[in-house]
Amino acid sequence: MDQLFSDTSKNEDHRDLESSFTAYFKKTKKESKIIPQETIDSIELHLAKGNIQGANSVIRDALKNIDNAxxxxxxxxxxxxxxxxxxxxxxxxxxxxxxxxxxxxxxxxxxxxxxxxxxxxxxxxxxxxxxxxxxxxxxxxxxxxxxxxxxxxxxxxxxxxxxxxxxxxxxxxxxxxxxxxxxxxxxxxxxxxxxxxxxxxxxxxxxxxxxxxxxxxxxxxxxxxxxxxxxxxxxxxxxxxxxxxxxxxxxxPAQKRHNFILSLANITEPAIDRKHKSLQQTVWLEACQAGILATVPTVDILMDHVEKLKEKLNHYRVLFGVDDASLQVMAKDSQVPVEQLKKIIKSPYLLETKKEETFREMLLRYLEKLALGNGGLLASGVYFRKTFYLQFLFLNTVTEDAKVLLRQI
Incomplete structure (x- = not known):
């Protein structure tokens, strides 16, 4: 009986994952997709059959092609x-x-x-x-x-x-x-x-x-x-x-779009949004590849995860031109003190914690913020691993920082 419930639960998880994956890429415009439609179809087919390993293998190859194209x-x-x-x-x-x-x-x-x-x-x-x-x-x-x-x-x-x-x-x-x-x-x-x-x-x-x-x-x-x-x-x-x-x-070609989009300067807000949507697709793919948990995410996060999150946040800041080096150049070009630019953005301080606040409490606070800002994602019935929740938060914050700086200068 326990085995029956376990298998039923797994099938429900697979169906949830399939429906969420399909819904996400259906709403993504064809000219914005960073993986070919035939690859999306292949992933959906594996998920429909409950073949998570097969789906992850296709996603892994797709991400590798994007990185190396x-x-x-x-x-x-x-x-x-x-x-x-x-x-x-x-x-x-x-x-x-x-x-x-x-x-x-x-x-x-x-x-x-x-x-x-x-x-x-x-x-x-x-x-x-x-x-x-x-x-x-x-x-x-x-x-x-x-x-x-x-x-x-x-x-x-x-x-x-x-x-x-x-x-x-x-x-x-x-x-x-x-x-x-x-x-x-x-x-x-x-x-x-x-x-x-x-x-x-x-x-x-x-x-x-x-x-x-x-x-x-x-x-x-x-x-x-x-x-x-x-x-x-x-x-x-x-x-x-x-x-x-x-x-x-x-x-x-779809697999070459992602890096080309990331290479573009933040000259307009639509250009920044395009960069955000492209990176959001990679987070979705990485989350699916890592596996989906059908439970509310826990907050027991290891320090090596913290270091990886810091690397991811810094990576996003560089791509969106809101890292320290980019801020220095921007301040020089616009003849504005760099401290003034840092005051109007939020991403440099995302992983700072107060002395009385543990990392566990900070993560809970960020998850609450993310739930408020991305209710549709969390309400879908599919729960990403905790690190992916934070990646979405980082991405959204860095995107908004880029827009704030664009308006400022």
Whole structure:
């Protein structure tokens, strides 16, 4: 009889886990999922059969693929198009930091040059010489530049796209790769137009004129009008830079989206939210992999768990740019004392305890906070191990800190 009750309880746990897993990934938009749909289907099938070990094996492999999936982005364009500045902006690297892509007044790129992202080691941006610089035909140029290694190409210009660049795009398309036309330095164009026509200046009209000039170039070269992204490397939240990032995320394979999303700068609140949702998926997957307990979580937590939690919290702070080093840079750039920035955020103090408060009491307090803020998660009938409750709390707090700092500066 005891065995019967035990088996029944296990089956109920499996069904709870399956329904929660299915519900969670159903509400996640297709373009935001960090694992392929066929992988999700496989996990659900294992859970439906009560095969927890099989589900955990698929999840383990999926997480490993996410961690190790290389992302290679090719950036090309003629001298003066702003390639180096664009690469530095994508990497979140300032002009005087180490390993910065060199920006100068003479051509600096005569061969392809790799730049690793400082936080996401699987992401590499490749600075390619302009096709006109090497005087190659598009196909020869792509072979010389090892085009098969890249996930997609970004073609930059600061004035108008040349026939060589349009022919290059056609060849990239024939080779079944994605490319994006990016018109840089639109802020400079707007400033110049405003100086010339101070009384009649119309920002929207000027931007439309820039876009129309690019479209006309496509038409004159018998090429389908492609989407054109107007950006400023100095003001990333303005113009089409956020749209460009969204488009690239959607076009990437699911397992490569996660690290690319984490690499992006906190230029808008939607960008921060996207980072939060992506990391939330990894916490769910890790929690499922670790196993689900069908009991209310206990608070008997070992000190090695505490150290792991500290590492996880610091990891989130680095990814969201609210760690001590990032705060120092932010304070310098915004000319605000770093202590002032630290006063308006909460994550640095999450694991601090008062002398009279034990870690057990602190954990209970955090679980209570989490229950209030995430009732839907806790009310689902599935209870994660205690460490995962805290990971969600850390993630939510760090996300809010990033938004608070964005508004402040």
């Amino acid at each position: 290389p992302i290679n982005i090719a950036v090309t364009g003629e001298f003066g198009a702003g390639k180096s500045s664009f690469i530095n902006a994508l990497r979140g690297v300032g002009p005087e930091e180490e390993d910065v892509a060199e920006v100068g007044v003479v051509p600096t790129t005569m061969r392809r040059t790799p730049y690793k992202h400082p936080k996401i080691q699987t992401l590499t941006l490749w600075d390619l010489p302009g096709i006109g610089t090497l005087n190659f035909l598009p196909k020869d140029y792509l072979e010389k530049m090892k085009f098969q290694e890249y996930d997609f190409f970004i073609i930059l210009c600061a004035t108008h796209f040349t026939k060589l660049e349009l022919d290059l795009a056609k060849t990239i398309r024939l080779m079944k790769k994605n490319y994006y036309f990016v018109r840089t330095k639109v802020d400079t164009d707007l400033d110049n137009e405003k100086k010339c026509k101070s009384r009649t200046f119309d920002r929207a009209k000027t931007l439309q004129q820039i876009r129309s000039m690019c479209v006309n170039t496509f038409c004159q070269n018998n090429m389908d009008v492609s989407q054109i992204f107007l950006i400023s490397n100095r003001h990333l939240s303005d113009y089409d830079f956020p749209v460009l990032m969204d488009t690239m995320i959607k076009d990437l």
